[in-house]
Structures are given as C-alpha cells and as structure tokens.
Amino acid sequence: MSELGLSGTPQSDPRRRLAAALRPLITMAVSAELDDAAVLEAAASVEEIAERLAAVAGPRRPRPHPDLGGAAQEFFPTSPIIGMASPLAPPVRVEIVDGADGGPRELRAEAWFDDQYEGPPTCVHGGVIAETFDELLGAANIVAGYPAMTGTLTVRYLKPTPLRTKLRIEARTVGRDGRKIRAWGGMYDGDVRTAEAEGIFVELPPERFLSIAEGNVDPGDPAALEFVRAEAARRDAASDVHLASPPDDAA
Numbered sequence: 001m002s003e004l005g006l007s008g009t010p011q012s013d014p015r016r017r018l019a020a021a022l023r024p025l026i027t028m029a030v031s032a033e034l035d036d037a038a039v040l041e042a043a044a045s046v047e048e049i050a051e052r053l054a055a056v057a058g059p060r061r062p063r064p065h066p067d068l069g070g071a072a073q074e075f076f077p078t079s080p081i082i083g084m085a086s087p088l089a090p091p092v093r094v095e096i097v098d099g100a101d102g103g104p105r106e107l108r109a110e111a112w113f114d115d116q117y118e119g120p121p122t123c124v125h126g127g128v129i130a131e132t133f134d135e136l137l138g139a140a141n142i143v144a145g146y147p148a149m150t151g152t153l154t155v156r157y158l159k160p161t162p163l164r165t166k167l168r169i170e171a172r173t174v175g176r177d178g179r180k181i182r183a184w185g186g187m188y189d190g191d192v193r194t195a196e197a198e199g200i201f202v203e204l205p206p207e208r209f210l211s212i213a214e215g216n217v218d219p220g221d222p223a224a225l226e227f228v229r230a231e232a233a234r235r236d237a238a239s240d241v242h243l244a245s246p247p248d249d250a251a
Contacts, residue, residue: 015077015085022087023114031115066142072096072107075142081135082109090117092132092169096143099172104144107136109169111187117163124161129187133197136171137183141201144173146181148201161187161194179203 025042028034066075072094073082080088094109111132119125134153141148161167171185181201186193 013085019083019085019087019089026087026116027114030118066139066147068142068145072139072143075139076135079135081132082139090114092136094136094139099144104173106170106172107140107143109136109171111167111169112165113161113163113167115163120160122160122163124163126155126157129157129161129195130155130197132169132187133171133185133195134199136169137185137197137199138201140171140183140185141173141181146173146176146201146203148179148181148203151180151200151202153197153199155195155197157195159189159192159194162189165189167194 025046029039073084073091075082077083077085080086081090082092082094083089084091090111090113092109092111094107096105097108099106113124113128117124117128119128130153133155134150137153138148138150168188168190169185170188172183173181174184175182179202181203183199183201185197185199187195
C-alpha cells in the first residue's frame, strides 16, 4: 500500500524520520539476542539523546483535527496504530475506497505486527487487535461523514493472528440510529478472517466534547485550552454536515 497523498515521508518529515528510526530499536529491545554490554551501551546513548531533546522541548503540541479531504493515514499522525510519526505504531497503512453499491466510503488497510506486538507465542496480542479495530472503525466513520467516540467495541477472535505476516483489514460504517453509529471491521491473513469487530460509536454534541476536553487539559496550558475550544467550535459548525447516509443493514 503506497503513501501517496501523505504530507511527508521519513526523509522529508523530521518526526516521521525519528519514529522510523526508533521502531527497529523497540523491536530489537524486545526480541533480539544481545549481550549486556551492547544493551548498556545502547541505553546510555538513548539516555543522552533523550536529555538533549528534553533540553530543547517546548510545551505539548496541539493535535490537528482530521482533514476529511486528505489521506486517511494523516487523520491521526501520532496515533499508536496508524500514526507515521509515532514510534509505537507498526504503523498500519490505511487508504480510502469507495463503498459498495454507492454506500459510504470505507477503509482498507495493511498491517505487519512485529515482535513487540506479541501475545501468545508467534501471535498478535489480542489487545493490539482490539485497539487496531477501535482506531480503524472510528476512522471509517470519519470517512463516511460521521465522526464519533467509541461507545462499545465487541471483538471476536476467530483464529490466531500471526506475527510478522502481511495482514489485510477492512472497516466500514454499517448503520445509524440517532446519535449511535454502527461500524464493522475484519482482519484477514490471506483469505482467512482471523478476527472481526462490531462497534457502536456515539456522536457528541460540541458542548459535551468541550466539557470532556477541558476537563482533561492542564488549566495552566492556555495553548491547549485554545485548541480544544477551537475544535469544539469546528465541530459545532460541521454538526449538520454529513457526506453520505450509511446503509441500514450490518455487514
């Protein structure tokens, strides 16, 4: 899956480059055979780099809201799932596709989970699978025109999902009942569905979103407060805008 439409590459975006450099370190720290001397030397180097960055780091950056006209990969650039600028993300590669029979747009994704995502031996951790579905079903709602917060997420683990294997994921909005949005996702190893999820997401009124966000923000951080208030105003302005009507039937 290509990165066409993304705002940067590891070569052009400093944070994506840093994340790409850190991911193999995380993998090796978890699973590589290394002698203690090599590990201690690496730890000292990483500690030195962390101290240098801390010395020049400013306040926490506000997170930009997803751009519906942009690439889905850029919805959450620092996400631990799809974020190209997050060293915690595999990252899962996502793209937008047209919905079947003229329905809302959907998501398709490719994932490769390395050793740091292991649960049972040689298998992807069930919690990692769940958070991947949570992210992609939420993003599918965004591309369908119904951004909402997770209410419930039900995951069915059909077969063990292997590590270090190219996996395919589908995610789509499948229905709506008032403020409740239903979404479905499936994870595949080749043609074999290893897991699937159904989620109910809830649209929040802008004032409720603002109340939650303000409660989580440090009152001594005026930039963060300004950001969440601007985001609430943006949601209010877009509250009557829907890109498509989701189908009535589930997947």
